[in-house]
Amino acid sequence: MVAQVSGVVVFGVAGLVINVEVEVAAGLPSVGVIGLADAAVGESKWRVRSAIGNAGCKWPAARVTIGLSPADIPKHGTSLDLPIAVGVLLATEQIPAGSARDATFIGELGLDGDLRPFRAALPAAIAAQRCGISRVYVAPGSARQVAVVPGVEVVVIRDLAHLVSVLRGESSPDAIPDAEDVTAAPSIIDMEDLRGHVHGRFALEVAAAGGHHLSLLGPPGVGKTMLAERLPTILPDLDEQTAIDVTAIHAVAGRLPPGAGLVRRPPFQAPHHSASATALLGTVRGHRAIPGALTLAHGGVLFLDEAPEFTRPSLEGLRQPMESGVVRIMRAAESVELPARFQLVIAANPCPCGHGVGKGASCRCTAMAKRRYSERLSGPLRDRIDIRLEVLRPTMGELATASAEGSAQIANRVGLARTRAATRYVGLPWSLNAHLPAGELRRHWAPDPDGCALLIEAERGGLSLRGADRVVRVAWTLADLLEADEPGREHIAMALGLRGADGGPKDD
Ligand SMILES: [Zn+2]
Incomplete structure (x- = not known):
């Protein structure tokens, strides 16, 4: 008797559906696994055998062969325990034939038949859904996340004995446990805290509205970190697809509490400059992907404080993800791709001593x-940063007249500006001004004639072509925020102001 069941293994944050075939044949009792299984999968037969016994079923006194396909792909981890158990039970007719059809089984079995939540349940369920599998059996701790995958029926089971009885039609699955979406507890940080920082507040709003990378240059203790931390508070909620991706990443990284729902808010990652390139870019350990800060910031903000202090490999490692939105991790012959589309904020002192601002008297x-200090941030990296702000301590006058507008109000304007841009770019492969490709920008998205004239003046004054591209991108965002149909002279002038502070030799 041969039974077929589907299971899923996860590479990085992407799942792959595996067909598990179990054959039970007459012969001396034995059990073998074929199909590029690693040690954990190989040991699965012992865990499953013990779990089946503890679930009140029988392991067959026969020759059991477990085949895993596609055969040329290495299988790893313990996620195939459950489908193997179901396969054995089907092949020995302990559960009804056909009861596992159109279904996949996600979970790790304990020796006692316990079903443990699988941290990569969400990517596993997405893979199953893409293969046309409509029913997913999971442990209660994974149910909430899997329930967000459209078109998938979630069947919640506690342990192997419960699964057997559900498949026999003798009992019902559990209800999907209630869980809050991870909306980040009411944020205690807010733009209200940033009194006085008139330019900083404005630059953040523009960066949020257009998705622009931002650099903050200023002496220590002037409020650069406070500014950066508040960027996520004025970004809109994640769209459905990004929320699913971000949730999958944080679940695989083990960063979500058990039973958590969908991550709806943009994440914020602020790795320390002593962090290794591995901690930033991620790695693969025993087939398991460990997402780094770049991937954990996917859909949100990556903040590098004291950016010139990061190692060169770390800073160079940023380039490729900033171009492609993915980080590629190579290990031996394998390579894993992890999503890494983030908004970058870097902060730097103006010079090694930190006091070289303004007249730089001290x-x-x-x-x-x-x-040498400013050159640590290489040209290609700086080239992608549209907004460069010099952050100074607010003057007494600025503090006195300070606006204390809160994050909610600003986020509202950001949302409206983003909608304007998205409407303009409808049908195109980008929706944010920051992602407007240079070629397209020059061909189709030039500012109005007055704006162009000012831009040409700036070019005569030394602004490079790439610098001009950045100015036009930011000008579009300003036009969106100020509800203008296209950028004119005033928007170009403001955008030129926002790219001002650079701190070092001009890279353009
Ligand atoms: Zn100095």
């Missing part, structure tokens, strides 16, 4: 030291 750095 700065004691040599011109050489200053240059």
Whole structure:
């Protein structure tokens, strides 16, 4: 008797449906696994055997062969325990034939038949759904996440004995447990806290509205971190697809509490400059992908404080994800791709001593030291940063007249500006001004004639072509925020102001 059941293994944050075939044949009692199984999958036969016994069923006194296909793909981990158990029970007619049809089984079995939540249940369920599987059996702790996958019926089971009785039609599955979506507990940080920072507040709003990368240059203690931390508070909720991706990433990384629902808010990651390139880019350990800060920031904000202090491999590692939105991790012959589309905020001191701002009277750095410091952020990296703000301590006057507008109000304007842009770009492969490709920008999205004239003046004054592209992108965002149909002279002028502070030798 041969039984077929589907299961899923997960590579990185993507699942792959595996067909599990169990053959029970007359012969000396034995059990073998074929199809590129690693040690954990190989040991699965012992866990499953013990779990089946503890669930009140019988392991056959026969020759059991377990085949896993596609055969050329290495299988790893313990996620195939459950489908193997179901296969054995089907092949020995302990559960009704056909009861596992159009279904997949996601979970790790304990020796006692317990079903443990599988941290990659969400990507596993997405893979199953893409293969046309309509029913997914999961442990209660994974149910909430799997329930967000459209077109999938979630069947919640506690343990193997419960599964057997559900498949026999003798009892009902559990209800999907209630869980709150992860909307990040009412945020205690808010734009209200940023009194005085008139330019900083405005730059954040523009960065949020257009999806622009941002650099903050200023002496220590002036409020750069406070600014960066508040960027997520004015970003809109994640769209459905991004929310699913972000949830899958954080679940695989083990960062979500058990039973958590969907992550709806943009994440914020602020790795320390001593973090290794591995901690930033991620790695693969024993076939399991460990997402790094770049991937954990997917859909949200990656903040690098004291950016020039990061190692060169770390900073260089940013380039490729900033171009493609994915980070590629190579290990031995394998390569895993993890999503990494984030909004970058970097903060830096103006010079090694930190005081080289304004007239720089108290700065004691040599011109050489200053240059070396600012050159640590390489041209290609800086080239992608549209908004460069010099952050200074608010003056008494600014503090006195300070607007204390809160995040909710600003987020509202950001949302409206993003809608304007998305409407303009409908049918195109980007929806944010920051993602407008340079070629397209020059061909189809030039500012109005007055704006163009000002841009040409700036080019005569030394603004490079790439610099001009960045100015036009930001000008579009300003036009969106100010409800103009296209950027004019005033928007170009403001955008030129926003790209001002660069700190070092001009890279354009
Ligand atoms: Zn200095």
